[in-house]
Amino acid sequence: MKIDIWSDIVCPFCYIGKRHLELALEQFPHRDQVEVVWHSFQLDPSAPAEVTEPSSQMLARKYGMSVEQARANQQALEQQAAGVGLEYHLETTRTGNTFDIHRVIHLAAEQGLGDAAHERFMKAHFTDNEPVNDPEVLVRLATEVGLEESRVREVLAGQEYADAVRADIDQARAYGARGVPFFVLAEAVGVSGAQPVEVFTRVLDQAWATANPLQMVGDAADGEACEGDSCAV
Template identity: 50%
Template structure:
């Protein structure tokens, strides 16, 4: 079985969805036959590189709500993440253009490290308050998961895998995904959003049958 997951590394619900899928797979009898492929998606492709603001400030402006209300939104997501064993610090999280982070993930996939770098990027963005559009930060994250430093730098300094990222985004749109996380099972069943573990498990069983 092939599961394709469209997500963005600054998306707190995407990390929650990733963790819930993992929990569901732990309860699935045929987990060893499942291949998970990470696909790229940008929640805000217009975000300028290096123009990093606190996400709370961005949410306040985007939804036209007071900063306190935006903080409360973040706190609710943090509490839900904690139920999945994730320790968010969304008060420190920054907006970032994630295009290069997705390019790096595609490179990591060629070395069998897509899941590792995906996990590390989520941690950097949602737990550590890192700017995941900063080249030096991405270079360090690449070496954190044992990617060769010189090859990571070559990817980041050029435009390698840019077409792959754009292709993933076009494909998500073609499949009807307007947001993430979005999970597709064998191109037959889809789950939109970080649904409960039971929904993932039921879909795994249905796809297997």
């Protein structure tokens, strides 16, 4: 069964949603038959290549609130992340354009490292507060995942995988996704947002049943069977 996930590296709920799904999969009896495929999404395609403004100030300006209110919201989200073992330092994160990050993730996915790349880049952003959209930082993180440095630099120097990133974003819009994380299980069941673990557990069972319907062999009328109290033995 395939699970398609649309995500942006700088989305705090995407990292939490990733953990929730992983926790649900740990309890899923068919885990070894599940393939997770990551897809690109940009929350702010117009973001500049480099941003030095603290995220609390950016959020206050964007949503018309005080810096104190923005920071209070961040602290609540940090506590939510801690509940699933994630360490967030949101006040000091620096957010820039993520398009090139997604191109590198497509390179990683071709080598079976898509999930590892997401994990490393998200940790770098939310926990270590590294400027993941900085080309040199991105190269270093990608090599830590297992990619060849020369190949990463080659991708960043050109436009490889740009069409793949745009195609991912177009597909998300076609599904009606307005934000991320966004999950599609077995190409039939959609889940929007970082839903609780129990929701993912239930949806995994539902999607598995959809992808693997029970096939009946024979007809009850033709075979010998007991029904209720009508079994004469």
